[in-house]
């Protein structure tokens with residue numbers, strides 16, 4: 001195998017990890033083992049891995065309520081993720097955050113966000129910081145087609161443009177914002193086209209094609225690293241699950257969902273590509289799924305065996321000096 | 325007029341149905357309203373019955389609130405659904421700087437008949453950005469009325485009054501209480517804004533509460549009964565305008581007060597009410613006023629943490645014991 005082949009296998013493995021992680025999370029939620037509510041990113045794996053495969057560990061990332069996949073693609077620890085979703089003391093945020101609020105600042109992940117489009121101004125601030133500290137880091141912000149309609153997007157993009165900040169704005173257009181279709185709520189069909197009004201280069205990509213997403217992101221990341229300014233990428237994709245687990249989904253038909261699942265599954269598409277190129281054999285594929293499953297089982301066992309935080313720990317972490 | 329058993333959610337839908345049938349200028353504005361009749365199913369029946377008057381918006385809170393305001397200034401009576409009360413932060417200028425001030429600033433030239441409906445509260449493991457109780461922010465903003473119903477009948481009666489009111493009214497309805505059931509009068513039943521209710525009579529201590537706090541008090545009364553403490557429960561229902569007459573009537577009888585709310589302690593509504601009580605009723609008090617509230621941290625996700633932060637029935641019992649010295 002060439003180096004590139006090995007990289008591709010590793011990206012594929014990450015996509016499989018996201019798919020399995022999300023599937024397992026859905027099952028655990030259905031079994032009432034996860035408190036609160038969760039939003040899964042099944043069907044959007046190529047976007048997460050395609051983008052994050054272009055990033056360094058010290059690059060920054062902001063994500064959303066649908067952020068598990070982005071976290072995993074940026075290298076997050078599966079044990080700490082599952083533990084957080086379970087509300088355990090060993091989780092990323094000691095149980096304070098839950099599914100919608102995971103972060104790993106050591107990996108540049110500045111946080112998932114419960115407020116739609118909350119990440120854009122934050123990543124813009126990271127861009128200002130990168131510029132002032134004179135590093136060649138890059139900031140990436142994932143947000144949805146629904147988020148695209150919030151005012152924060154306008155403010156952040158304009159600033160990123162006038163100051164030539166090293167940011168890649170990634171729209172994950174999965175065609176729905178909760179119950180609301182994108183073609184109802186957005187003034188344009190191609191959301192990336194709005195970038196023209198900020199004088200930011202923008203592109204739409206088949207977001208379920210891993211290699212295409214990676215190709216476009218590599219260019220945008222290089223541009224940012226060289227100090228040439230921000231880019232906008234729109235990954236056209238689809239969420240296979242409801243907005244949240246338990247969503248009645250009256251706003252779309254089963255046949256629409258099935259069509260995407262059957263004909264446009266990003267994990268399967270990348271697997272097929274790798275098989276065609278003779279990089280992925282049937283055996284290797286089985287091995288990858290098996291290894292991922294084993295790793296996830298370990299993560300779940302770790303989370304299950306971990307203790308809940310002590311109730312009084314609720315008072316910790318508010319300020320740097322606790323007595324304030 | 326007979327009473328039926330309805331949930332808080334159904335009481336809301338019924339109030340809207342009656343008012344929207346009566347007045348064509350009333351319309352509902354917000355995210356994800358028609359597909360599932362609101363994200364909590366709270367507008368059941370309305371999308372079918374009032375097509376074009378229950379309007380899905382993009383995720384654009386700033387404009388949602390602003391559009392509500394602009395339409396209210398020009399002859400409509402908007403009912404704005406904020407999805408989760410937490411997202412009020414995304415439209416604070418339109419609310420606090422515009423809606424609350426326009427009538428006054430422009431010398432009373434216009435009315436702003438708008439309802440801002442905010443599903444709030446914790447206990448659903450929804451974590452820091454989906455669990456807040458923010459009513460105190462708006463008490464502190466002159467120009468807004470603030471209503472926090474607890475039981476289904478209150479929901480119906482207060483929502484109808486809020487819609488008919490010619491000023492902006494914020495209504496906070498607790499997410500965990502949507503399924504709570506209770507008797508609700510049929511037809512055109514309203515509860516005036518600014519009128520509290522003594523919901524359980526007692527003579528030893530007054531428990532002052534609203535919203536989810538009311539249910540904590542209702543539960544606490546049973547425990548207090550075992551201790552031979554006879555508690556009176558006042559449901560304030562409207563925080564602004566505040567019914568100090570009912571508060572005074574109760575405290576003049578019991579001489580002791582405990583204030584209970586789910587919002588965090590510092591700067592909460594309890595602080596304001598305590599100040600009013602000591603100012604107006606000092607001579608009637610036999611003990612300091614006590615407050616029961618959430619701890620001063622954001623709402624954490626993990627169940628044991630959230631349970632620790634939110635006020636409990638036992639906290640109410642303890643506070644009532646403390647002020648009755650028992």
Ligand SMILES: Cc1ncc(C[n+]2csc(CCOP(=O)(O)OP(=O)(O)O)c2C)c(N)n1
Nearest residue numbers: 066114115116144145146147176177178411
């Ligand atoms: C400011 C704000 N408004 C509304 C919501 C409620 N909400 C959570 S996710 C969501 C839909 C988001 O759609 P999109 O941006 O397309 O992301 P997707 O869920 O499709 O990944 C909504 C309306 C929120 N969390 N924050």
Ligand SMILES: [Mg+2]
Nearest residue numbers: 144145176177
């Ligand atoms: Mg979407």
